[in-house]
Amino acid sequence: MENVLILGARGTLGGRFRGLFPAATGWDREDVDVLDFDALRARVEALAPAPEAIVNCVAFNDVDGAEDRREAAFALNAEFPGKLARLAVEREIPLVHYSTNYVFDGVKGEYSESDAPAPLSAYGLSKLMGEEAVLAAGGRNYVVRTAVIFGPKGESELSKRSFVDLMLDLAAKRDTIQAVDDEINSVTYAPDLAFATRLLLEDAPGAGVYHLANDGEASWCDFAREIFRIAGKPVTVVPVSSTAFPRKASRPARAVLFNTRRPRLRPWREALSELLAGRDRLSW
Numbered sequence: 001m002e003n004v005l006i007l008g009a010r011g012t013l014g015g016r017f018r019g020l021f022p023a024a025t026g027w028d029r030e031d032v033d034v035l036d037f038d039a040l041r042a043r044v045e046a047l048a049p050a051p052e053a054i055v056n057c058v059a060f061n062d063v064d065g066a067e068d069r070r071e072a073a074f075a076l077n078a079e080f081p082g083k084l085a086r087l088a089v090e091r092e093i094p095l096v097h098y099s100t101n102y103v104f105d106g107v108k109g110e111y112s113e114s115d116a117p118a119p120l121s122a123y124g125l126s127k128l129m130g131e132e133a134v135l136a137a138g139g140r141n142y143v144v145r146t147a148v149i150f151g152p153k154g155e156s157e158l159s160k161r162s163f164v165d166l167m168l169d170l171a172a173k174r175d176t177i178q179a180v181d182d183e184i185n186s187v188t189y190a191p192d193l194a195f196a197t198r199l200l201l202e203d204a205p206g207a208g209v210y211h212l213a214n215d216g217e218a219s220w221c222d223f224a225r226e227i228f229r230i231a232g233k234p235v236t237v238v239p240v241s242s243t244a245f246p247r248k249a250s251r252p253a254r255a256v257l258f259n260t261r262r263p264r265l266r267p268w269r270e271a272l273s274e275l276l277a278g279r280d281r282l283s284w
Contacts, residue, residue, distance in 0.1 A: 001052050001201050005044065007034060007084075008057030011154035012162065013098070016194035017055065025051065034058055035075060037083050044087065053201050054088055055096045056081060059127075061160065063102065066123035067248040077126035082133025089139035094204070096197055101147040101185060101213075103128045106252025109184075112260045113145075113209045121249035131209065142200060143209045144193075145257055148223075151190030151275060164275065167224050171233040181221035181239035184254040186213035189271035196265060211257040214268035226269055230276045 002023040008014040009026025017024055025047060034040050044051070059077055060066060066073035081097050088095035102124040103117035119125045131143045150162035170177050196212045218226070221239045228235045242251070259265070 001198075003049055003052050004201070005047065005051035005054045006057065007054065008059070011057055012151055012160070013149060013154075013190045013193060014055075014057035015154045016151065016190050017197075020194055020198045034080055034084075037080070041087060044091075050091065051093060053094045053096070054084065055197060056084055057098065059098065060123075063121060063123045063251070064248040066121065066126060070122050070126075073122055073126045074129065077123075078129035078133060081130040082137065085134040085137035085139070085141050088141060089137050092139070094140035094142060094201060094207075095134065096142045096144055096201065097130065097134045099127045099131050099143050099145045099209075100124070101145060101255040101257050102252065103131065103145070104252055104255045106255045109254040110256045110258055111211075112258045113211055120252060123249060135208065138207075140204070140207050142207060144197065144200070145209065145211050146188045146193055146213050147186040147255070147257055148213075148218075149188050149190050149193065150272070163220070163223060164227055164272070167227045168231065168233070171228060171231070171235050175234060176236045176238060177224065178238045178240045178244060179219075179221040179224040180242045180245065181219045182242050182253060183251055184217050184219045184256065186255075186257040187216065187218050187223060187268040187272075188213045188265075189268065189275065192265050192271055196262065200262065205261070208261075210261050211259040212262060212265065213257045213259065214265045214271055216268050217254075217256045218268065226272060227276070230269075230273050 004021045004024045006014050006017050006024050006026040010028040032040055060073040085095050103119050104111050105118040105120050117128050119128050134141050134143050150164045225237045
């Protein structure tokens with residue numbers, strides 16, 4: 001499979017598909033407004049040759065902003081994926097749509113694909129509704145849950161900088177920082193996630209929910225300390241409670257994703273070492 005349509009192609013994740021699908025068509029917000037779905041549909045139907053799959057990397061990913069901008073969050077995270085999934089079904093091609101560990105409340109701590117979601121925030125609810133809409137469309141549609149994506153920043157000006165970039169910037173200004181130690185997540189390297197997505201499409205398992213995140217777990221404090229250790233930065237990381245940084249949206253205390261339906265990705269520390277060493281292989 002080479003001829004794939006990538007939406008959000010200039011973001012941190014979307015940009016990683018260029019080397020994996022050389023014949024792919026990549027669109028970002030500069031190319032098409034995905035919320036003008038009639039225009040998007042027309043462009044998709046005009047593609048020649050027709051795409052063999054669609055990979056949707058578009059999302060409203062401002063967790064706190066979603067509390068005040070619910071309409072925008074639900075439009076992009078819930079309504080749009082549902083329409084896209086129905087389009088994929090009409091064209092008899094698979095769709096890969098990404099979701100998040102924030103669909104869980106964190107009470108259980110570790111989650112497999114079959115565990116029942118219970119989001120704590122507007123963002124989490126919008127992503128859950130997107131999952132449900134994609135699956136309800138039928139066809140060969142995949143929902144891939146992941147968490148805390150890091151990697152080279154995307155080309156788009158609106159592409160978010162990863163936690164790694166933010167920590168390295170702080171290291172240039174401070175010798176001590178505070179980091180939350182009571183929120184624990186899976187951690188995911190964008191090139192590894194992109195490669196695992198390609199394998200998913202090639203293997204063509206049954207439609208449904210799949211968890212894809214690097215092996216292991218980390219609090220923000222753990223993640224920061226490992227960044228500074230590998231990068232050789234003499235920064236002291238002071239663990240603090242999440243209450244030290246008041247935010248509008250509630251987050252799960254521990255929401256670690258177990259990939260029980262696909263091959264396990266390598267440990268996140270190994271992937272982080274690769275990134276900080278300036279290497280960027282597209283496999284694991």
